[in-house]
Amino acid sequence: MLREAEMAETTIRHRLTEPTGTVRCTAGVATMQFAMADIIADFLVKYPKVNVFAHAADRTVDIVGENFDLAVRAHSDPLPDSNLVQRTLAPAPWYLFAGTDYIEKNGAPKNPQDLQTHPSLFMMRTGVSPVWRLRHARQARDEVVVPLTPRLIADDMVGLQQAAIKGIGVVALPGYIARAAVQSGALCRILPDWLAGDSTLTALIPYRQGLLPSVRSFLDHLAAEFPKAVLL
CATH class of the missing domain: 3.40.190.290 (D-Maltodextrin-Binding Protein; domain 2)
Structure with missing residues (x-):
């Protein structure tokens, strides 16, 4: 009984740390189309238990109010101060x-x-x-x-x-x-x-602590792949 209980506990812990579920992300239309499409497809291949809801819009999306896990912003000037956590993904000259x-x-x-x-x-x-x-x-x-x-x-x-x-x-x-x-x-x-100018691609997330494994894996994947995607 103890052995079975330990095995069950191990299985639950593995499920809690293994990326599963749905990641909701948003980005500008051009960024999504020309930089993120292949990155997202590769992520889905790498993590077969994760689904992605990818929203493309050129308006400023309220990621907290609209329940997004992550937003990617392309910007030339510093992003406005907010409670959102920023992670630089790549320069985009x-x-x-x-x-x-x-x-x-x-x-x-x-x-x-x-x-x-x-x-x-x-x-x-x-x-x-x-x-x-x-x-x-x-x-x-x-x-x-x-x-x-x-x-x-x-x-x-x-x-x-x-x-x-x-x-x-x-x-x-x-x-x-x-x-x-x-x-x-x-x-x-x-x-x-x-x-002809400088810009930066930055990921915004609502909070740093307590990220679901699926969101953290997606964020790490973006940080690893965006520098390759912006090279000519």
């Missing part, structure tokens, strides 16, 4: 891209000043004027400010990328957004020695 056909027809700019002779596509953000502030990736230099008269201003990264692929102009995007298009040959990175 912005680069300049143009369609391969566009470069073949028009040539690639050789320096930041050449950008003023090329049409531009601009990601609309609150309080941000249509300029690119470029800095050298390896050398400490003052930034180069490139004023723009964009052919397209939008708050949709997917649409901006598609316009660049069609040859409408040059676009600045986080590298992970354009990664697949670069690998397929649809887009080219231009001025590779220059960065």
Whole structure:
């Protein structure tokens, strides 16, 4: 009887520590589509007893009020102070891209000043004027400010990328957004020695202590895989 009781206790403890159940996560649409889709699929393969509810939305989701276990935020400025626990997942620098056909027809700019002779596509953000502030990736230099008269201003990264692929102009995007298009040959990175901006991918969780094994495993998986997902 004692042996059976010990075996039962061991089984219960194992179930409490083994990742099981459902993880509810939320992220921006582009982040979910271009960075997290493969990461989540790999997690589900690795942890067959865990299910994931993945919610994509470009609004700010109240993860406590809407009962999410975790949110992934892509941001250029520090996130506002809150009671949420933050864990940095990966830097996500912005680069300049143009369609391969566009470069073949028009040539690639050789320096930041050449950008003023090329049409531009601009990601609309609150309080941000249509300029690119470029800095050298390896050398400490003052930034180069490139004023723009964009052919397209939008708050949709997917649409901006598609316009660049069609040859409408040059676009600045986080590298992970354009990664697949670069690998397929649809887009080219231009001025590779220059960065068009900095951003960070951060996970937010409601609390640090008492995370379910499934949520902790998912968070650790994101931290391990995001640095690979954002590389060009």
